[in-house]
Amino acid sequence: MSAVHYDSYTEARAHLKDLLDAAGQGRVATARRDAEYAAVVDAERLRYALAMLCPSTAEAVAENDGWSVFLPGLPIAADGASFDEAVAKHSSPCASTPTIGRTGYEMRPTTARTGAWSS
Template sequence: MAAVHYESYTQARAHLKDLLDAADEGRVATVRRDSGRSAVVDVERLRRYLSLVCPSKAEVVAEAGGWSVFLPGLPLAADGATFDEAIGEMVQVLREYAEDWQDRLRVAPNHAENWGLVQLIALSEDGQLRDWLVGAPQ
Protein backbone atom coordinates (compact mmCIF):
# COMPACT_ATOMS: atom_id res chain seq x y z
CA MET A 1 0.00 0.00 0.00
CA ALA A 2 1.10 3.55 -0.66
CA ALA A 3 1.62 6.52 1.59
CA VAL A 4 -1.47 8.27 2.93
CA HIS A 5 -1.77 12.05 2.54
CA TYR A 6 -4.75 14.19 3.42
CA GLU A 7 -4.91 17.81 2.31
CA SER A 8 -7.18 18.97 5.13
CA TYR A 9 -8.10 18.19 8.70
CA THR A 10 -11.66 17.45 7.56
CA GLN A 11 -10.44 14.95 4.98
CA ALA A 12 -8.15 13.28 7.54
CA ARG A 13 -10.95 13.08 10.10
CA ALA A 14 -13.19 11.38 7.54
CA HIS A 15 -10.41 8.81 6.92
CA LEU A 16 -9.01 8.54 10.43
CA LYS A 17 -8.95 4.73 10.40
CA ASP A 18 -6.91 4.72 7.17
CA LEU A 19 -4.55 7.33 8.61
CA LEU A 20 -3.99 5.34 11.82
CA ASP A 21 -3.67 2.04 9.94
CA ALA A 22 -0.97 3.56 7.72
CA ALA A 23 0.92 4.81 10.79
CA ASP A 24 0.64 1.38 12.46
CA GLU A 25 2.10 -0.23 9.34
CA GLY A 26 5.01 2.22 9.18
CA ARG A 27 3.78 3.91 6.03
CA VAL A 28 4.07 7.65 5.57
CA ALA A 29 0.90 9.29 6.87
CA THR A 30 0.45 13.06 6.77
CA VAL A 31 -2.21 15.70 7.24
CA ARG A 32 -2.01 19.26 5.89
CA ARG A 33 -3.48 22.01 8.03
CA ASP A 34 -3.27 25.58 6.80
CA SER A 35 0.35 26.03 5.70
CA GLY A 36 1.74 23.22 7.87
CA ARG A 37 1.90 19.47 7.48
CA SER A 38 1.95 16.93 10.30
CA ALA A 39 3.00 13.31 10.31
CA VAL A 40 1.15 10.56 12.10
CA VAL A 41 3.56 7.93 13.40
CA ASP A 42 3.20 4.80 15.50
CA VAL A 43 4.40 5.67 19.02
CA GLU A 44 6.55 2.60 19.62
CA ARG A 45 8.18 2.88 16.20
CA LEU A 46 9.04 6.54 16.87
CA ARG A 47 10.24 5.81 20.42
CA ARG A 48 12.59 3.06 19.22
CA TYR A 49 13.97 5.29 16.49
CA LEU A 50 14.54 8.18 18.88
CA SER A 51 16.32 5.89 21.34
CA LEU A 52 18.78 5.03 18.55
CA VAL A 53 19.42 8.54 17.27
CA CYS A 54 19.47 10.13 20.75
CA PRO A 55 21.84 7.94 22.75
CA SER A 56 21.86 8.96 26.42
CA LYS A 57 25.64 9.25 26.86
CA ALA A 58 24.85 9.17 30.59
CA GLU A 59 27.86 9.25 32.84
CA VAL A 60 27.60 7.53 36.20
CA VAL A 61 30.22 7.99 38.89
CA ALA A 62 30.62 6.62 42.39
CA GLU A 63 31.31 9.44 44.81
CA ALA A 64 30.90 10.30 48.47
CA GLY A 65 29.43 6.90 49.33
CA GLY A 66 26.77 7.10 46.61
CA TRP A 67 26.28 7.45 42.90
CA SER A 68 25.77 10.44 40.61
CA VAL A 69 24.36 10.45 37.09
CA PHE A 70 24.61 13.29 34.62
CA LEU A 71 24.03 13.83 30.93
CA PRO A 72 26.85 15.80 29.31
CA GLY A 73 25.61 18.93 27.57
CA LEU A 74 22.37 19.03 29.54
CA PRO A 75 21.68 20.65 32.91
CA LEU A 76 20.45 17.34 34.32
CA ALA A 77 21.92 15.38 37.21
CA ALA A 78 20.73 12.94 39.85
CA ASP A 79 22.17 11.24 42.94
CA GLY A 80 21.36 8.11 44.86
CA ALA A 81 22.76 5.88 47.58
CA THR A 82 22.93 3.02 45.08
CA PHE A 83 23.40 2.81 41.33
CA ASP A 84 19.74 1.81 40.85
CA GLU A 85 18.53 4.68 43.04
CA ALA A 86 20.59 7.19 41.06
CA ILE A 87 19.23 5.86 37.76
CA GLY A 88 15.67 5.93 39.14
CA GLU A 89 16.17 9.50 40.27
CA MET A 90 17.49 10.44 36.83
CA VAL A 91 14.32 9.04 35.27
CA GLN A 92 12.35 11.48 37.45
CA VAL A 93 14.72 14.33 36.53
CA LEU A 94 14.14 13.53 32.85
CA ARG A 95 10.36 13.58 33.37
CA GLU A 96 10.60 16.99 35.08
CA TYR A 97 12.81 18.31 32.30
CA ALA A 98 10.35 17.16 29.63
CA GLU A 99 7.52 18.89 31.48
CA ASP A 100 9.55 22.10 31.84
CA TRP A 101 10.50 21.89 28.16
CA GLN A 102 6.84 21.61 27.15
CA ASP A 103 5.90 24.54 29.42
CA ARG A 104 8.66 27.01 28.62
CA LEU A 105 12.09 25.66 27.64
CA ARG A 106 11.10 24.76 24.06
CA VAL A 107 11.50 28.42 23.10
CA ALA A 108 14.82 28.90 24.92
CA PRO A 109 17.70 28.90 22.41
CA ASN A 110 19.84 26.53 24.49
CA HIS A 111 16.99 24.00 24.84
CA ALA A 112 15.04 24.30 21.59
CA GLU A 113 17.03 21.53 19.86
CA ASN A 114 16.14 18.99 22.58
CA TRP A 115 12.83 18.20 20.88
CA GLY A 116 13.86 14.61 20.13
CA LEU A 117 14.95 13.96 23.70
CA VAL A 118 11.67 15.33 25.05
CA GLN A 119 9.69 13.16 22.65
CA LEU A 120 11.71 10.12 23.72
CA ILE A 121 11.07 10.86 27.39
CA ALA A 122 7.35 11.44 26.89
CA LEU A 123 6.88 8.31 24.78
CA SER A 124 8.85 6.00 27.10
CA GLU A 125 7.85 4.17 30.24
CA ASP A 126 10.16 4.34 33.25
CA GLY A 127 11.75 0.96 32.51
CA GLN A 128 12.45 2.00 28.94
CA LEU A 129 14.12 5.19 30.15
CA ARG A 130 16.23 3.18 32.62
CA ASP A 131 17.35 0.89 29.80
CA TRP A 132 18.13 3.91 27.61
CA LEU A 133 20.19 5.53 30.37
CA VAL A 134 22.34 2.44 31.00
CA GLY A 135 22.65 1.53 27.32
CA ALA A 136 20.62 -1.66 27.49
CA PRO A 137 19.26 -2.94 24.15
CA GLN A 138 15.89 -1.40 23.33
Protein backbone atom coordinates in the same frame (compact mmCIF):
# COMPACT_ATOMS: atom_id res chain seq x y z
CA MET B 1 2.41 -0.57 1.38
CA SER B 2 0.49 2.51 0.46
CA ALA B 3 0.81 5.94 2.00
CA VAL B 4 -2.09 7.70 3.71
CA HIS B 5 -2.45 11.44 3.13
CA TYR B 6 -5.22 13.91 3.89
CA ASP B 7 -5.33 17.40 2.40
CA SER B 8 -6.95 19.00 5.44
CA TYR B 9 -7.08 18.53 9.19
CA THR B 10 -10.86 18.14 8.91
CA GLU B 11 -10.39 15.23 6.51
CA ALA B 12 -7.64 13.76 8.74
CA ARG B 13 -9.91 13.98 11.82
CA ALA B 14 -12.67 12.18 9.92
CA HIS B 15 -10.18 9.39 9.11
CA LEU B 16 -8.17 9.43 12.35
CA LYS B 17 -8.36 5.65 12.80
CA ASP B 18 -6.94 5.09 9.29
CA LEU B 19 -4.21 7.66 9.94
CA LEU B 20 -3.19 6.03 13.23
CA ASP B 21 -3.41 2.50 11.79
CA ALA B 22 -1.12 3.50 8.90
CA ALA B 23 1.44 5.03 11.28
CA GLY B 24 1.30 1.93 13.48
CA GLN B 25 2.02 -0.26 10.46
CA GLY B 26 5.04 1.85 9.48
CA ARG B 27 3.35 3.42 6.48
CA VAL B 28 3.69 7.09 5.55
CA ALA B 29 0.84 8.96 7.25
CA THR B 30 0.51 12.70 6.66
CA ALA B 31 -1.98 15.53 6.82
CA ARG B 32 -1.77 19.02 5.38
CA ARG B 33 -3.08 22.34 6.66
CA ASP B 34 -2.55 25.27 4.34
CA ALA B 35 1.10 24.96 3.20
CA GLU B 36 2.28 22.91 6.20
CA TYR B 37 2.49 19.13 6.40
CA ALA B 38 2.29 17.04 9.56
CA ALA B 39 3.46 13.45 9.86
CA VAL B 40 1.96 10.85 12.17
CA VAL B 41 4.58 8.40 13.36
CA ASP B 42 4.38 5.34 15.61
CA ALA B 43 6.07 6.40 18.87
CA GLU B 44 8.20 3.25 19.22
CA ARG B 45 9.48 3.54 15.65
CA LEU B 46 10.35 7.20 16.26
CA ARG B 47 12.11 6.37 19.54
CA TYR B 48 14.14 3.65 17.82
CA ALA B 49 15.12 5.91 14.91
CA LEU B 50 16.14 8.74 17.23
CA ALA B 51 18.13 6.35 19.42
CA MET B 52 20.05 5.19 16.35
CA LEU B 53 20.66 8.73 15.13
CA CYS B 54 21.48 10.30 18.50
CA PRO B 55 22.94 7.77 20.96
CA SER B 56 22.32 8.64 24.59
CA THR B 57 25.03 10.09 26.75
CA ALA B 58 22.92 9.58 29.86
CA GLU B 59 24.71 9.32 33.19
CA ALA B 60 23.40 7.59 36.29
CA VAL B 61 24.40 8.24 39.89
CA ALA B 62 23.36 6.62 43.17
CA GLU B 63 22.34 9.23 45.71
CA ASN B 64 20.42 9.17 48.97
CA ASP B 65 18.03 6.20 48.78
CA GLY B 66 17.76 5.99 45.00
CA TRP B 67 19.19 6.68 41.58
CA SER B 68 19.21 9.67 39.24
CA VAL B 69 19.68 9.54 35.48
CA PHE B 70 20.42 12.72 33.54
CA LEU B 71 21.74 14.01 30.24
CA PRO B 72 24.73 16.27 30.87
CA GLY B 73 24.16 19.76 29.53
CA LEU B 74 20.42 19.24 29.01
CA PRO B 75 17.46 19.91 31.33
CA ILE B 76 16.40 16.27 31.35
CA ALA B 77 16.58 14.10 34.45
CA ALA B 78 14.70 11.27 36.16
CA ASP B 79 14.85 9.78 39.64
CA GLY B 80 13.81 6.38 40.91
CA ALA B 81 14.05 4.18 43.97
CA SER B 82 16.06 1.70 41.90
CA PHE B 83 18.39 1.98 38.93
CA ASP B 84 15.84 0.22 36.69
CA GLU B 85 13.05 2.59 37.75
CA ALA B 86 15.17 5.68 37.05
CA VAL B 87 16.18 4.36 33.62
CA ALA B 88 12.56 3.46 32.79
CA LYS B 89 11.38 6.96 33.71
CA HIS B 90 14.23 8.53 31.73
CA SER B 91 13.50 6.37 28.68
CA SER B 92 9.75 6.87 28.57
CA PRO B 93 8.49 10.00 26.80
CA CYS B 94 5.42 10.15 29.04
CA ALA B 95 6.52 8.69 32.37
CA SER B 96 8.24 11.78 33.69
CA THR B 97 8.58 15.46 33.03
CA PRO B 98 12.03 16.96 32.59
CA THR B 99 13.32 18.58 35.74
CA ILE B 100 13.46 22.34 35.23
CA GLY B 101 15.46 24.68 37.44
CA ARG B 102 14.40 28.03 38.83
CA THR B 103 16.07 29.89 35.93
CA GLY B 104 14.00 28.24 33.19
CA TYR B 105 15.72 25.43 31.37
CA GLU B 106 19.12 25.95 32.96
CA MET B 107 20.12 23.35 35.52
CA ARG B 108 23.08 23.71 37.83
CA PRO B 109 24.86 20.83 39.56
CA THR B 110 24.93 21.22 43.34
CA THR B 111 27.91 18.89 43.69
CA ALA B 112 30.14 17.30 41.10
CA ARG B 113 30.43 14.15 43.19
CA THR B 114 26.76 13.16 43.25
CA GLY B 115 25.46 14.92 40.17
CA ALA B 116 22.50 16.23 42.19
CA TRP B 117 20.64 19.19 40.70
CA SER B 118 19.50 22.33 42.40
CA SER B 119 16.12 23.83 41.70
